[in-house]
C-alpha cells in the first residue's frame with residue numbers, strides 16, 4: 001500500500017488505464033446525470049450523523065464523485081479516498097483540484113482485498129462510504145469487518161449499490177424489433193441485486209436505514225449529459241452482448257450506438273433514465 005500525492009498517471013497508456021478511462025468517464029456521467037440522488041443521499045447521511053464528520057473514508061473511490069459530494073456536504077471534513085487503480089486516483093486528484101478541495105481530499109493506492117495496514121493510521125473515521133464497490137471485493141464480509149475496525153463508536157458506514165443497470169430507450173426505437181433494450185439486459189445483466197443487510201449485521205453494525213432510490217428521469221430532468229451517459233452505458237453492455245444476442249439485435253444496437261446516425265443514442269431526444277439503487281446506512285455501536 002502506498003500513499004500517492006503526485007500528479008502523473010502511473011499506468012500510462014496500457015490496457016488497464018484504457019479500461020479505467022472508460023469506467024471513469026461513465027462514473028462521472030453517472031454522478032452528473034443522477035446528481036440529485038447523490039445530493040439526497042449525502043443529505044440523508046447528514047441527518048443520521050451525531051456530529052458533523054471530520055474524517056471520512058471513501059472505499060473504492062474511483063474518480064472520486066463520492067469523495068467530492070461528501071467534501072461538499074461536510075465542509076469541515078477531510079476525505080481519504082482509497083482505490084487499487086492509480087489512474088482513478090490521478091483523475092480524483094485532478095477533479096479535487098478543479099473543485100477547490102484538493103487540500104481536504106487525500107488518496108491512498110491500495111488493494112483492499114489485502115491487509116489495511118496504513119488505513120486509519122491517523123485515527124478512526126467518522127464516516128465510511130462505499131459506493132458500487134463492495135461487490136468488487138473477494139470477501140465482502142471481511143471487508144465490512146475491516147471497515148468496522150476503522151470507525152469510531154457511533155460512526156456510520158454507507159454502502160450503495162446499483163440494483164439494476166439503467167435503462168434509457170423507448171420500447172420501440174424505430175430501429176430493429178421493439179423491446180431491444182430489455183433483450184440486451186436479459187442477455188448481459190442477469191445477476192440479482194446485492195443484499196448487504198446480513199453482512200453488515202454480521203460485522204457488528206446496527207442497521208439505521210435501508211433506503212431504495214427509484215430513479216425515473218425524463219430528458220429535461222436528466223440534463224444535457226443524458227445522451228453521453230446512455231451512450232457509455234449501452235456501449236458497455238454491447239461489449240458483453242456478442243454471442244448472447246441475435247444478429248439482427250446486434251445490428252440494431254450497433255446502429256443505435258453509431259454517433260453519426262440521426263436516430264442514434266447520441267442524438268435522440270426521447271431518452272429517459274430508469275434505474276434503482278439501494279443504500280444501507282449502518283452504525284458502529
Ligand SMILES: C[S@@+](CC[C@H](N)C(=O)[O-])C[C@H]1O[C@@H](n2cnc3c(N)ncnc32)[C@H](O)[C@@H]1O
Nearest residue numbers: 027060061062083084085111112113131132136
Ligand atoms: C464501479 S467503481 C465505483 C467507484 C466509485 N465508488 C463510484 O461510485 O463512482 C469500483 C471501484 O472500486 C475499485 N476497486 C475494485 N476492487 C478493489 C480493491 N480490491 N481494492 C481497492 N479498490 C478496488 C476499482 O478500481 C473502481 O475504481
